Amino acid sequence: MDIEYNYEIPMRDGARLRGDVFRPQGANGRKMGFILAITPYGKQKPFDPAELPVSRDFNPGFDGVVQSKYAPFEGSDPLYWTRQGFAYIIFDSRGSFASDGTHANFTAITDGYDGYDIVEHIATMPDSNGHVAMIGAKDGRTVAALRPPHLSGICLQDGYSDLYREIGFRGGIPHMNFMGLLDGLYRPQGNRSGAVGLDMVRMCQENPHYDEMWQLYTPKIENIQCPLYIISSLADNAIHTPGTIRGWMAAPSEMKFLELHPGDESVQYEGASGGTSWKITFPERTEITGSCKLHLNFAVGEGATDADVFVTVQKLDRDGNAVLFPFHTFVHEGQVAYGWLRASKRTLDHHPVEDEVAHTFTENDARALEPNKFVELDINIQPSATLFRKNESLVLAVQGHDFGTWSEQCQLPRGGAGLNTQASHIIALKGSFLEVPIIPSWIDRKV
CATH class of the missing domain: 3.40.50.1820 (Alpha/Beta hydrolase fold, catalytic domain)
Known part of the structure; x- marks a missing residue:
């Protein structure tokens, strides 16, 4: 100039x-x-x-x-x-x-x-x-x-x-x-x-x-x-x-x-103890059967170079009360489905079943995070089959520690807070989404 x-x-x-x-x-x-x-x-x-x-x-x-x-x-x-x-x-x-x-x-x-x-x-x-x-x-x-x-x-x-x-x-x-x-x-x-x-x-x-x-x-x-x-x-x-x-x-x-x-909506929670959630209420009968996939635009705050992310899909009835599933892997109060991912192990691998998200988990593919720099996370959520009736809701919960209280008789491993510290986890809503397998309703029936 x-x-x-x-x-x-x-x-x-x-x-x-x-x-x-x-x-x-x-x-x-x-x-x-x-x-x-x-x-x-x-x-x-x-x-x-x-x-x-x-x-x-x-x-x-x-x-x-x-x-x-x-x-x-x-x-x-x-x-x-x-x-x-x-x-x-x-x-x-x-x-x-x-x-x-x-x-x-x-x-x-x-x-x-x-x-x-x-x-x-x-x-x-x-x-x-x-x-x-x-x-x-x-x-x-x-x-x-x-x-x-x-x-x-x-x-x-x-x-x-x-x-x-x-x-x-x-x-x-x-x-x-x-x-x-x-x-x-x-x-x-x-x-x-x-x-x-x-x-x-x-x-x-x-x-x-x-x-x-x-x-x-x-x-x-x-x-x-x-x-x-x-x-x-x-x-x-x-x-x-x-x-x-x-x-x-x-x-x-x-x-x-x-x-x-729109502005960039920044959702943030404390890594070791915090979390966040979103809810969608279905206007009609909806069946979800298969594996859900969560894609997050994700970052960590100052003081962290990695994060453990814990995810659940939950169900609420028409009055907003949690619907819990009995004897869910020896847990009396289980949710619809679960997902986990250590962010540094996010590199994707080919998987013969296309509706599953798979990661390599190899040491050569591990990539540390930089504070306040966003990366793409793909998280597989375990297969499930759940009917949501009209005006019932699905809740997606993401947090920095494992979910629920398991029975004393259950010897399955728990993640706790993993490697998370008090450093923040940050989710940018732009570019983040949940993919769910909705089954078409072939038969018109009243619920």
Whole structure:
């Protein structure tokens, strides 16, 4: 990329906002479309997940996507756009970092006028083809509501449509924890010398009801007419999801698209003593006969290089009570079926019976695990034959120690907790599944 730092654009009141321009290398004045981002978080501050507060089981779910060192927080990656033939330009918002201004307003609707002026200036630049699109999580709606003539569309990556209802006061209840994070971690707080930053906790304390002050942070979505491409996560319900969807529904644009993607759901339990389970209730009579197979996207936490995984398939009656099987290998309270696997011995072997999962278990094929690195586990669950009537349930239980209490008379070996320690076992639901052999009901009969 060819990079021009701190390009200045004058605003209508004389303040000068500064942005960094990224162009495809060797463009040599070729006219191109511009991708515009405006950020209160610092245009030259790369996105670094390590700077965010750590949450339990947090997995950003990048799936191997690598961002360049120029990618800002919530502002997209200029390297991607220049490779597509666009110019990318990102501005520090008024009163923050390199841009002029006496106040850092953190996406008030008045900041939309700055965005309007920036869009129209970019359209006149020598290498601009007159088309400007905005990207990011913050200012796109406030700018689009003012309808600058050369704004060709906006791509919103999350965001919100009502600061009071969606972030400050969910259901009217104040959420001071996140507002405090905005004050102390995310916002620049007037990084521009002499600029006054917002005190968002104080805003909530002094304005507990929706009033004129909060209206300053509610973009006029009903005025938006340009094309919209809006992206959000169904897993980000605590902040962005509701406002993203509401904003898409409220915008009257003729061309608008909404992409919602799930987050990576991380199920985690303590290796030596914990476990987890899932349940499915059958809407009709279902017979399962044969060997079930469990495929897990699995990892261990810090401090472990292997794991023993114990699995059972269980049955619940229509009232949710466990259905136990008497004299199940000398166990009076047995489950439907069992499965076991030491994760380092996961290498698969050919098996002449295709409905069975087989492993080599050879020393040469053993592969240790690395903490927080996911591997694929295939676990055979022993053959069984069980009838599930309408509204009865199957439960899949996975845990780090063997199941049930066997009778004192039973001399069969038990696994205990195996080699598991207190280090976590982590199951990513994406890519994990249970395969069950369902027998077709050839005869219509009432149960």
